[in-house]
Amino acid sequence: MLFDPHVHTVGIGLSELRKMRESGVTEICNLSFYPIRPLFPQTLIDEFRRLEEFESFRCSLVGIKMFPAVGIHPRCIPPDYLTVIEHLEANDWVAFGEIGLETANEKERDVFRRHLEIAISKDIPCIIHTPSRNKREITEKTLEILKELDFPHELALIDHVNFENLDLVVKSGFWIGLTVQEGKLSAEEAAKIVREIGEERCIVNSDAGFGHGILDTVAQTAKILGIEAKKVCFDNAKKFLGV
């Protein structure tokens, strides 16, 4: 039983979801992401419904229990994004994600901050992206905003952590997301990090979907970790998400 807490099933076919299930993944968190910058905020509101209704159904077809995460990814902020923020404010959610900063411009910082404020008031766990480019610098800016808001440690997973920003995230006290995928960490690297810093706050995920085609990377990492996998490939994700 594995829990993959960072997946984008929109972009994953049914036979691929079946392979993910066959690798041992029984539960996932499915994160909002629109693959182009939408022209309309309404598009994201419908995308959240698509996750909750249709993608949840598709996952159930292959025996995967899916938890939806909603929010505005920094690469797809629509015009009039306050319409989306108001929608997030007015409803209840399992988690926010994928949110965070890509270039840390003013608009991104505002969008990110608004999600975090809602998350604090409603006790919503947040899966927070760190970018490939300028990872260390953007992670610092991300952590600054979290600190300013006194964001609860147990409610934030800083994701796509690698050797560039690991020390910062370890020191921050937030959950540490280790993404095992082409162009990110290898399963061996993720296992090495878990063994070095301990399993208490690490959470392994695949970021599978769209461009990222390898579906069984949580299973690959679990295989290397053996008994240590229980926490970082299942228990910690459930604890973080409160599911």
Place this chain on the structure above:
Amino acid sequence: MLFDPHVHTVGIGLSELRKMRESGVTEICNLSFYPIRPLFPQTLIDEFRRLEEFESFRCSLVGIKMFPAVGIHPRCIPPDYLTVIEHLEANDWVAFGEIGLETANEKERDVFRRHLEIAISKDIPCIIHTPSRNKREITEKTLEILKELDFPHELALIDHVNFENLDLVVKSGFWIGLTVQEGKLSAEEAAKIVREIGEERCIVNSDAGFGHGILDTVAQTAKILGIEAKKVCFDNAKKFLGV
């Protein structure tokens, strides 16, 4: 070289698209469909952009040339659908699809008719859905509307034709879409129809995507047909779409 003119790549993963390419499919027409009924017309306008930009890019990654078809499927008509219609009217398109009737209620008929009127004025080929339920009755209503508008024969493909409505569509003079997929025609049945009625107006497709997981059904049918496949699995689709 095969042309699959009815695919929904949103819902097909990259490894699956690769399998489609490996089966011999080099070109596809990718049809709009939103898997839940959108709450906003804007959602469909962004979906059309997603097809044209992102899905086209994904197909190019595996060596498939993609032509987008846009329009409002009868199962996902949003409120204020005239906003979408105006957007369709104001721009140029390769094709309209998937459009047509599901239950033939008044709203569906209006939406369908409005697409057809634009298609006539702009010379846009239309891929027209026929439903699983009440296929014969709904096909009759579909053909009635086409007749009322004196819709050009070369611009409409009546799709998902099977033994229930084959005679009606043959008599109508429009292109005959033979969808080879689980729950629709088998490759053997499609080949049988082509041999019985001739290859001049038949076009084989897969309707792959979302629930429909078999990706190589055009190739399966081509294998049975041999030399006859050239027209119904490639040339006719290109001629119909004008690409």
